[in-house]
Amino acid sequence: MKHITCIEDLRQLHKRRVPKAFFDYADRGSYTEDTLRANSEDLQQIKFRQRILVDVSKRDLSTTILGEPAAMPLILAPVGLLGMQHGDGEIHACRAAQAAGIPFTQSTMSICSIEDIAAAVDKPFWFQLYVMKDRGFIKALIERAIAAKCSALVLTVDLQVIGQRHQDIKNGMTVPPEWSLAKLIDFATKPAWVSGVLRGKRRTFGNLAGHLKVSEDITALSTWINSQFDTSLNWKDIDWIRSIWPGKLILKGILDVEDAEIAAKTGAQAIVVSNHGGRQLDGAPSSIEVLPEIVDTVGSQMEIMFDGGIRTGMDVVRALALGAKSCMIGRAYAYGLGAAGEAGVAKAIDILAKEMLTTMGLCGVNTIAEINDNVLAV
Numbered sequence: 001m002k003h004i005t006c007i008e009d010l011r012q013l014h015k016r017r018v019p020k021a022f023f024d025y026a027d028r029g030s031y032t033e034d035t036l037r038a039n040s041e042d043l044q045q046i047k048f049r050q051r052i053l054v055d056v057s058k059r060d061l062s063t064t065i066l067g068e069p070a071a072m073p074l075i076l077a078p079v080g081l082l083g084m085q086h087g088d089g090e091i092h093a094c095r096a097a098q099a100a101g102i103p104f105t106q107s108t109m110s111i112c113s114i115e116d117i118a119a120a121v122d123k124p125f126w127f128q129l130y131v132m133k134d135r136g137f138i139k140a141l142i143e144r145a146i147a148a149k150c151s152a153l154v155l156t157v158d159l160q161v162i163g164q165r166h167q168d169i170k171n172g173m174t175v176p177p178e179w180s181l182a183k184l185i186d187f188a189t190k191p192a193w194v195s196g197v198l199r200g201k202r203r204t205f206g207n208l209a210g211h212l213k214v215s216e217d218i219t220a221l222s223t224w225i226n227s228q229f230d231t232s233l234n235w236k237d238i239d240w241i242r243s244i245w246p247g248k249l250i251l252k253g254i255l256d257v258e259d260a261e262i263a264a265k266t267g268a269q270a271i272v273v274s275n276h277g278g279r280q281l282d283g284a285p286s287s288i289e290v291l292p293e294i295v296d297t298v299g300s301q302m303e304i305m306f307d308g309g310i311r312t313g314m315d316v317v318r319a320l321a322l323g324a325k326s327c328m329i330g331r332a333y334a335y336g337l338g339a340a341g342e343a344g345v346a347k348a349i350d351i352l353a354k355e356m357l358t359t360m361g362l363c364g365v366n367t368i369a370e371i372n373d374n375v376l377a378v
Ligand SMILES: Cc1cc2nc3c(=O)[nH]c(=O)nc-3n(C[C@H](O)[C@H](O)[C@H](O)COP(=O)(O)O)c2cc1C
Pocket: 025, 026, 027, 039, 077, 078, 079, 080, 107, 108, 109, 128, 156, 252, 274, 275, 276, 277, 278, 279, 307, 308, 309, 310, 328, 329, 330, 331, 332, 334
């Protein structure tokens, strides 16, 4: 991997090694993909102030996330179907995160189950919740996360209905997959991926096994999600979730300042300013566009996390400079996983860490706490 120098290199390798349907599922966004593009483009518009002749010999990325020490202000975001990017993908990603000293968030829509991951790693991980119509099942799922000693619950609030991803439909992303000659040839030319997935623990959603008849529902992923997810979910349900989950609660998917103000009153410890990586409301603002106003309004009441479009360590520093306390990354590590499993996720984290350290050095700061809008050119 010595010629892999940036996240885009991992993306290219992921594209070569993983069947097109799964690469596209990770890579693409909803409808016109305007919001997907805006996430990265708006970050790149933000310019740094170069500062010189400052002693930057003691640069340090360490910080705290929800009061816990972290090696850097990064979190692996919940990403569904990681086990289809690489066999046992959730376990590999979690191990890489824990080795790097940062949190991993398991998606409800994972291939490995909560218990599979808990049995394979030493430290607690975070669990992301999607609320489905079957509330008895959701209560049991939260109780499984408690039993597995998950250390935070990330409630995703921006996917009551799913934004259409045109490419997933064109690729026949169904549960189980729709087969065609082209797809068979695609799989046959990726033998390492096939054998990795076949050696993996599961081939369908591990958390849902035995509860929802996933394997019997031959339907587009989006149709299935729209039939299972609870469109009636609303602010009152946060109390219900808090009555089951006693630990740290993070609301993920907030883009509007009024929603952030309501969120601050729920007792949640943090919010993630996020548009779901441009996979949901196409035409929504980029996450970075709305971050400053949300930080100004509720930043003193709760921890503000950020995601959307981060492809470089420079992007992480930009979001921190505009007030985020930490950043989640989605595709940046999913590309690493598809490219090279655990080593690929470790490489993605390492690339971002080194880019952050260099950016901090050239902006004349040594610590994460020193990063504020002073590092930005106006
Ligand atoms: C392939 C893929 C699957 C995702 N699955 C989930 C999920 O299951 N739950 C969730 O809350 N967010 C999910 N997300 C959104 C991410 O958690 C995160 O908000 C987004 O990826 C951030 O944008 P970025 O990919 O540009 O870093 C997913 C994102 C991707 C790319």
